[in-house]
Amino acid sequence: MTPEQLSERIVHVLNGLVEDGSLALPGGVPATVVVERPKNREHGDYATNIALQLGKKAGMPPRDLAGLLAERLTAVEGIASVDVAGPGFLNVRVAAGAQGVVAAEIVEAGSSYGSSDTLAGTKVNVEFISANPTGPIHLGHTRWAVVGDAIARVLAAAGAEVTREFYINDRGSQMDKFGASVEALALGKPVPEDGYHGDYVAELAERVVAENPGILDLPEDERLVAFREAGYAIQLADQREQLDAFNTCFDVWYSERRLHDEGRVKHGLEVLQGQGHLFEADGALWMRTTDFGDDKDRVLVRSNGEYTYFASDTAYYVEKRERGFDVCIYLLGADHHGYVGRLKAMAACAGDDPDRNIEVLIGQLVKIMRGGEEVRLSKRAGTIVTLQELVEMIGVDALRYTLARYPSDSPLTLDVEQITRQSSENPVFYVQYAHARLASILRNAADLGITLAEGEEFDPSMLSHEREGELLRALAEFPRVVATAARLREPHRVARYLEDTASAFHKFYDNCRVLPQGDEETTDLHRARLLLVAATRTVVANGLDLLGVSAPERM
């Protein structure tokens, strides 16, 4: 029995109590009841606080209401016992047979187990990383590469139509500084003080010269542009290549220049104009974002006629909405948190609902330690740890998993030496090892000729061992974990869940022999456990996939 199924049964019982007058609920019976898997085993297979929630409304002490519910619930099929505990918790024990069928359901659902349709019909745009094409992807972007991608995956699993989008900041003075830096190095001159100083710039200069014969002979003004554009093309291609190798792929790479060249900015401002929150002052065009809680109004067009960066952002948002996205999610670093208020206000100024159509997720920065000292992550300073270097140090899976298992609003400190030297201590190996072990059992079963033919009889009540029950409950939890991760935009919940499930499996494995030994007969218990193993493998594989981490058959 899954938590959802138990919730349905409790709602049914509540309705029954209301109908026969045993219970008065002025607010009506809730559509769902929160059922949780208690940490403490003594609190049953499942627990619910529904009596505590409804006690006041029903005008009766929670414990009395709990008692009333317990009496009716005990009679429900599949429920072995119900106890009232503490202030009014209901602790439910499920019959072994009702628990075991979950394994068969999971195996049948296969790769779709965990998915739902809770967000069906919703078009979501997830924009993340959005770097200048002036340098390599580095650790500062890496967290968003993982978390943004994982958010997109869990949203898709919840039924949403998801687009991953990368906004290329290819316009503005940073590009010129970048071009000038590449050019200077190609000419053997020092890089400007406010230019780009990383080693990669020198490599870039060599490559640009090699790939563009005659570039050094161009007139000065043309030469700068040529270096800028050639460097841009190489850097962008490099970013894509690194991200591809990191298993993070974007559906749309959107150029800020294109936004301007296609007249989108002008159009965006016209749309805003129609909403009546723009005004002119001091020769500039402003958006009255203070109408919606921003702490000051924002300039869109400067008095010299140029668009601000905020104008681009506004137009880009309007453009996304016109492409049909219901929800636009932005992942920004903590250094951009000051931007949240104005983005929300901007959406409101565009006539949208800032609580639904736009979401800005702020993440704390990743700090990286090396030799007991912090390595500053600055492209400008040139002391960067690139994505490529990180992948070489710890591998795609370990890096992705490590960054995915923490909520992004928690600051993160990684020790390079520790990860490099002791990578086997990373929890990713714990989970992947569980998968490899599961795969190994299934291989061995196949070698023994034990198969799980479709429709073959299997007795769910065979799975009555304590460890089997715990594993089954963990597996039944998966769809809810995925739905929660999608709703809260917190994919780390999937990683934590996988660790929990892997632990339940390892404990099961330690206590319950799955396959027959020697010339032992294959029994119903063997087959039931093998089905449980197959179900566990499915869940672990599906979960790892949501994080973009591989599920190895062997390690």
Add this chain to the structure above:
RNA sequence: GCGCUCGUAGCUCAACGGAUAGAGCAUUUGACUACGGAUCAAAAGGUUGGGGGUUCGAAUCCCUCCGAGCGCGCCA
């Protein structure tokens, strides 16, 4: 000065407003003639920064103080 985020075991971090605040690492002690020991079993480690409040119940919500990070431009 104003604003946002954060403060949990020695370290890195968890915990839909739920029951005795949990993992990993590090420390200590056990278990391999069995399907993969990258595992399992156990010990130890805490006034959740301090103080108030809300309620059946607070690490979580509100107020306040302390501490840390970041942001406050007709820059991008």
